[in-house]
Amino acid sequence: MRPRIVVTRKIAEPALALLRETGDVWVPEPDRALPTDELHAAIAGADAVVSTLHERVDAAFADAAGAQLKVVATVAVGYDNIDVPALAARGIVVTNTPGVLTDATADLAFGLLLSVTRRFGEGERLLRSRTPWEFDLGFLLGTGIQGKTLGIVGLGQIGTAVARRARAFGMSIVYTGRRRADTDVERELDARYLTLEELLRESDVVSLHCPLTPQTRHLIDADALATMKPTAYLINTTRGAVVDEAALADALANGVIAGAGLDVFEKEPEVHPTLLELDNVALTPHLGSATRETRTAMAMLAARNAVAVLRGDDPLTPVVP
Numbered sequence: 001m002r003p004r005i006v007v008t009r010k011i012a013e014p015a016l017a018l019l020r021e022t023g024d025v026w027v028p029e030p031d032r033a034l035p036t037d038e039l040h041a042a043i044a045g046a047d048a049v050v051s052t053l054h055e056r057v058d059a060a061f062a063d064a065a066g067a068q069l070k071v072v073a074t075v076a077v078g079y080d081n082i083d084v085p086a087l088a089a090r091g092i093v094v095t096n097t098p099g100v101l102t103d104a105t106a107d108l109a110f111g112l113l114l115s116v117t118r119r120f121g122e123g124e125r126l127l128r129s130r131t132p133w134e135f136d137l138g139f140l141l142g143t144g145i146q147g148k149t150l151g152i153v154g155l156g157q158i159g160t161a162v163a164r165r166a167r168a169f170g171m172s173i174v175y176t177g178r179r180r181a182d183t184d185v186e187r188e189l190d191a192r193y194l195t196l197e198e199l200l201r202e203s204d205v206v207s208l209h210c211p212l213t214p215q216t217r218h219l220i221d222a223d224a225l226a227t228m229k230p231t232a233y234l235i236n237t238t239r240g241a242v243v244d245e246a247a248l249a250d251a252l253a254n255g256v257i258a259g260a261g262l263d264v265f266e267k268e269p270e271v272h273p274t275l276l277e278l279d280n281v282a283l284t285p286h287l288g289s290a291t292r293e294t295r296t297a298m299a300m301l302a303a304r305n306a307v308a309v310l311r312g313d314d315p316l317t318p319v320v321p
């Protein structure tokens, strides 16, 4: 019997073609976020599910799919939406897509850094509102980043890629995380390992690259923001809930920090209303990995993972419970 493969959202055609070689593939038509009851009905009898960061994948999900479910391959590097131990307890393999989205996400993080420090959004809004303007030497002055310090929270693949870009722009690097990076990486980036508090005090820009876990939820809260320099900027391209969004909105409105570049939000697709009003915030709607090339590579990796498990082989990028 051919396995049943459920793909919860539309993915790149070559990845669907790969899955169709192995099993009978079901994709929602039209593409849409399925409400939980529809999702649970759709996955009933699935041997593999290719999912996204929108679905809650937990014990109820596994029960709805049934005992034959072998693999959940998420098309994302982050898997905070998946209860990995609950699935592992049922013998279900979970895989994610590390590596293939590193550059796209690092590019976006650095783009937000430049956008907020150099006030791209303010300039564009001014032009689009047809407000009269003329060049003058004090007009829309931003903050230069050369010689400034970038604090990376989580020097994994994406954090390292952001640090490399920052080095090319003349910034120096400090970082924090659960453990120290390899000495090769530290040496290449000339990076200093600090505690989170030291990093928040020293950095001119803080960029978040740690995964969302119970330990990192609201890692950046009102106290952390108050520890930062009033001239500093915060960049978040990981998960919204790493930051207490209400506290951030407050800090930005009251000059506790200078600005923020945000690609992710605590209750997506909602954005705290204050953030939408403030000029010192650069905003993008969760676009970190959103290039055609990267999304195709992510879908292909997820499909390869699903196929490997269905064939009884080791997955390429398993999530270790």
Ligand code: DGY
Residues within 6 Å of the ligand: 053, 075, 076, 077, 078, 079, 101, 238, 288, 289
């Ligand atoms: C991820 O992969 O976790 C991103 O947030 C979406 O690509």
